[in-house]
Amino acid sequence: MKIAPILYGERKVYTVSAFNRGVARFLTRLPSVWVEGEVTELRRNEAWATVFLTLKDPRTGACLKVTIPRHSFDALELDLEEGETVHVEGRAELYEARGELGLRATTIERLGLGAHLLALEHLKRKLAAEGLFAPERKGTLPRVPRAVGILTGADAAARGDLVATLGRRFPAAKIVVCETRVQGRGAPAAIISALHRLAAHQEVDVLIVARGGGSFEDLLPFSNEAVVRAVAACPVPVVSAVGHEQDTPLVDLVADARAATPTAAAALVVPDAQELRAGLDASRRRLQLAVHGVAGRERERVGRLGQRLESAPRQLLERRRGAVDHLGARLQSLSPHATLARGYAVVRARGGALREAGRVAPGDPLEIELASGGLTATVDEVCA
Amino acid sequence: MSEVSQGHQRTFEELSRELEEIVARLERGDVGVDEAIALFKRGEELHKACAERLDAAELRLEELSTADQARRA
Numbered sequence: 085m086k087i088a089p090i091l092y093g094e095r096k097v098y099t100v101s102a103f104n105r106g107v108a109r110f111l112t113r114l115p116s117v118w119v120e121g122e123v124t125e126l127r128r129n130e131a132w133a134t135v136f137l138t139l140k141d142p143r144t145g146a147c148l149k150v151t152i153p154r155h156s157f158d159a160l161e162l163d164l165e166e167g168e169t170v171h172v173e174g175r176a177e178l179y180e181a182r183g184e185l186g187l188r189a190t191t192i193e194r195l196g197l198g199a200h201l202l203a204l205e206h207l208k209r210k211l212a213a214e215g216l217f218a219p220e221r222k223g224t225l226p227r228v229p230r231a232v233g234i235l236t237g238a239d240a241a242a243r244g245d246l247v248a249t250l251g252r253r254f255p256a257a258k259i260v261v262c263e264t265r266v267q268g269r270g271a272p273a274a275i276i277s278a279l280h281r282l283a284a285h286q287e288v289d290v291l292i293v294a295r296g297g298g299s300f301e302d303l304l305p306f307s308n309e310a311v312v313r314a315v316a317a318c319p320v321p322v323v324s325a326v327g328h329e330q331d332t333p334l335v336d337l338v339a340d341a342r343a344a345t346p347t348a349a350a351a352l353v354v355p356d357a358q359e360l361r362a363g364l365d366a367s368r369r370r371l372q373l374a375v376h377g378v379a380g381r382e383r384e385r386v387g388r389l390g391q392r393l394e395s396a397p398r399q400l401l402e403r404r405r406g407a408v409d410h411l412g413a414r415l416q417s418l419s420p421h422a423t424l425a426r427g428y429a430v431v432r433a434r435g436g437a438l439r440e441a442g443r444v445a446p447g448d449p450l451e452i453e454l455a456s457g458g459l460t461a462t463v464d465e466v467c468a
Numbered sequence: 469m470s471e472v473s474q475g476h477q478r479t480f481e482e483l484s485r486e487l488e489e490i491v492a493r494l495e496r497g498d499v500g501v502d503e504a505i506a507l508f509k510r511g512e513e514l515h516k517a518c519a520e521r522l523d524a525a526e527l528r529l530e531e532l533s534t535a536d537q538a539r540r541a
Contacts, residue, residue: 397525397529398529401522401525401526401529404518405519405522407484408484408487408515408518408519408522411484411487411488411491411515411518412519414491414495415487415490415491415494415508415511415512415515418491418494418495418504418508419508420501420504420505420508430501436502437500437502
C-alpha cells in the first residue's frame with residue numbers, strides 16, 4: 085500500500101499514521117540482531133498474546149521496550165526474574181499506534197556461563213593492562229591494626245570463623261563488621277558502599293572482604309568492574325577471602341593480599357599474641373645475657389684498675405723516696421762540716437768570713453769556727 | 469717546719485724542687501762559705517721535710533688499704 089501525502093500547494097504533508105507507517109516499513113529493512121541488557125518491567129498475562137518487558141543497559145540506564153509473542157516466551161521456559169541479564173534476538177519495530185520504538189523478539193537467552201566467562205576474561209585483561217593487579221600497587225598490611233574491618237554477607241560461617249580467629253590470635257583486636265548484600269542485583273553497589281563506610285572508619289587499618297563459597301554467578305559481584313576499582317582505590321589495605329581456593333574472582337587479584345579461607349585472612353591481618361609474647365621473652369633473655377656479659381667484663385676491668393691503683397702510689401712513693409735519698413746523699417757530700425773535719429777552719433772578722441789578711445789590723449778580734457766548737461782570738465800581726 | 473713551709477703548706481714537689489736547686493748550687497761551688505753553710509742548713513731542713521712527707525703519705529696509704537680490706541671482709 086502506498087503512503088500518499090496530502091498536497092497543500094507545493095508542500096507534502098503526512099498524517100501521523102502515515103508517518104509512523106513509513107518509519108515502521110523503513111525499520112523492517114534493518115537486520116535481526118542480538119541485544120544484551122537487564123530485564124525490568126516484565127509483564128506476562130494469560131489474556132494477552134504478547135509478553136512485554138524492558139531491557140536496561142546497566143551502565144547508562146538506557147532502556148529498550150521488548151515484545152515477544154506469549155507462546156514463544158512460554159516455550160522458552162526461562163522463568164525469568166527482574167534484574168537478570170539476557171540476550172534478546174529480534175528486529176527493531178515501531179508500535180505504530182504510539183510511535184514507540186521497540187524490539188520484536190524472536191528468542192530470549194539467559195546470559196550463559198560461557199558469555200559471563202568471556203566478559204570476565206575481557207575485563208580481567210583490560211584491568212591488568214591498566215596495571216590494577218601489579219604487585220607494586222599492593223600495600224603492606226599493618227603489623228598490629230587498631231581495628232579490623234570485616235565486609236561480609238549474612239554469612240554466619242565466614243563471619244564466625246573470622247571473629248573467632250581474630251579473637252584467639254590477638255584478643256585486643258577491635259573488629260568492625262559491615263554486613264551487606266553480596267549477591268544478586270544491587271550487590272556491587274552495596275559492596276562498594278560498605279567498603280567506603282569501613283574505609284572511612286577512624287580506626288580501621290585493614291579490611292577483610294569475606295564471602296563463603298557459592299556458585300559462579302553468586303560470586304560475580306566480586307568480579308564486578310566497579311567493585312574491583314573501588315577495592316583498588318581503597319585507602320586501607322584489603323584482604324580478599326572470597327569463595328573457595330579454586331575460585332578467582334577479580335577482587336582476589338586486585339586486593340593487597342589474598343587468603344584461601346576466612347581463618348587464613350584473620351592470620352594475615354593480626355599477629356599471634358602468644359608468638360609476640362614469646363618473641364618479647366626471648367628478647368628480654370638475650371638482653372639480660374648481654375647486660376650480664378657487659379657487667380662481667382666491666383667488673384674484670386675495674387678489678388684490674390683497682391690492682392693498679394693499689395700498686396701505683398707505692399711505686400710512685402718509692403721513686404720519690406729514691407730521689408730524695410739521692411739528693412740527701414749529694415747534700416751530705418757537699419757539707420761544709422766535712423771540710424772542717426779535715427782540719428780546715430773558718431775565720432770570721434766583722435761578721436764575715438775572712439779571705440784576705442789585709443782586711444784586719446793588729447788588735448782586731450777574730451772568731452774561729454772548727455769542726456767541733458769555736459775560738460775567739462786577737463790579731464797579733466798582719467803578714468800581707 | 470715554719471721555715472720550710474713559708475706561711476702556707478707547700479707541696480712535696482715544691483720542697484723537693486728547692487732541695488734539688490740547693491744541691492745543684494752547692495755542687496757548682498760558686499757560693500761563699502757563709503752562704504754555703506746557710507744553703508746546707510736549708511737543704512737539710514728540706515730533706516727532712518721531704519722524707520717526713522713521704523712517711524706520712526705511706527702511712528695514709530697503709531691506713532686506706534687496711535680500711536678497704538676491712539670493708540670488703
